[in-house]
């Protein structure tokens with residue numbers, strides 16, 4: 274079998290999006306010299322240096338409160354060069370606070386380490402950190418043209434006019450607004466304004482681009498288009514992006530890695546597929562859109578299959594998380610996606626649960642039917658919207674489609 278492609282390979286290519294002349298460059302360059310001249314020891318040192326160079330942002334143990342509200346509770350975050358990282362979480366979980374701390378707009382109460390390309394930025398004012406933020410509400414200057422807005426960040430950095438103009442044109446080309454250089458802001462649509470705000474940030478060639486719900490004000494069609502555009506821009510520039518969103522769909526679509534936040538702390542961080550398929554807590558399961566999360570007690574684990582007692586019923590699933598915590602009798606959750614439940618006849622080894630179909634809701638592409646079952650209310654998704662639930666008296670699901678993990682005290686509904 275051919276080896277799997279490394280999904281980060283494209284990120285490691287050198288970015289065509291280089292710093293401006295005179296712009297502070299925080300990254301240390303890799304040492305020179307061909308491989309033939311290097312000793313093993315030297316190679317080891319270079320490997321370490323190269324790993325350090327890949328690490329753009331390194332935050333260890335950040336805490337921040339607003340009065341009695343703990344907005345960040347011991348948050349540590351490492352972001353690699355060229356990574357598209359998303360901070361995901363419900364309202365008030367601390368995403369924007371973390372972004373503001375990175376930008377220097379908020380001083381954390383305490384932080385053990387906060388480095389950009391290995392340089393301590395803890396006490397560095399925002400204008401001396403090479404990061405840029407795109408906000409939901411654009412924050413463009415209405416009295417300036419598109420081009421003047423895009424050049425703004427470079428003007429205050431005293432970049433010469435011809436270099437400014439070239440950088441602004443390059444950034445406007447990236448967001449497909451080359452022809453609008455002289456337009457006034459009020460002559461633009463909402464989507465175009467957001468692209469100008471993006472171009473303004475890109476023009477400064479930041480070490481990290483911070484995106485604070487940048488698509489939140491756009492209508493759905495535009496939002497979906499801009500998601501694809503942002504992915505493309507990240508790929509073309511090789512930049513490091515940190516996005517804040519409360520939309521799991523947006524996070525899954527756009528990210529290399531998702532950091533799921535809850536009440537100021539990191540709940541789980543993983544690539545989108547892992548977070549989607551293997552949420553480690555009931556909160557993560559619910560937030561990632563798992564329709565069916567039931568709770569029970571662990572009866573035992575045999576041959577890698579967890580048996581969960583829910584009332585008088587036992588269902589089997591895939592155990593995840595710390596095996597030491599998965600002792601018989603432990604409170605656990607079982608999470609099953611609606612599309613993994615079936616009304617059809619069960620395959621061998623599947624869980625079968627009796628009950629009564631309830632209301633079917635037509636969703637266009639699929640049909641969601643509620644099902645009052647022996648393990649609690651469930652939702653069953655069918656892609657064949659014509660078929661319906663009929664008078665089915667049971668649903669089935671495979672143990673591998675049911676994630677079983679320890680139920681935390683604060684996850685008890």
Ligand SMILES: Nc1ncnc2c1ncn2[C@@H]1O[C@H](COP(=O)(O)OP(=O)(O)OP(=O)(O)O)[C@@H](O)[C@H]1O
Pocket residue numbers: 339340342343344362363364365366367368369370371519
């Ligand atoms: N300036 C402030 N003064 C007081 N409390 C604040 C301030 N900013 C944020 N908070 C509180 O800190 C907590 C974290 O807020 P934060 O804005 O970081 O969350 P968020 O996840 O970005 O939420 P949202 O998605 O609603 O923007 C919340 O409880 C919020 O009410």
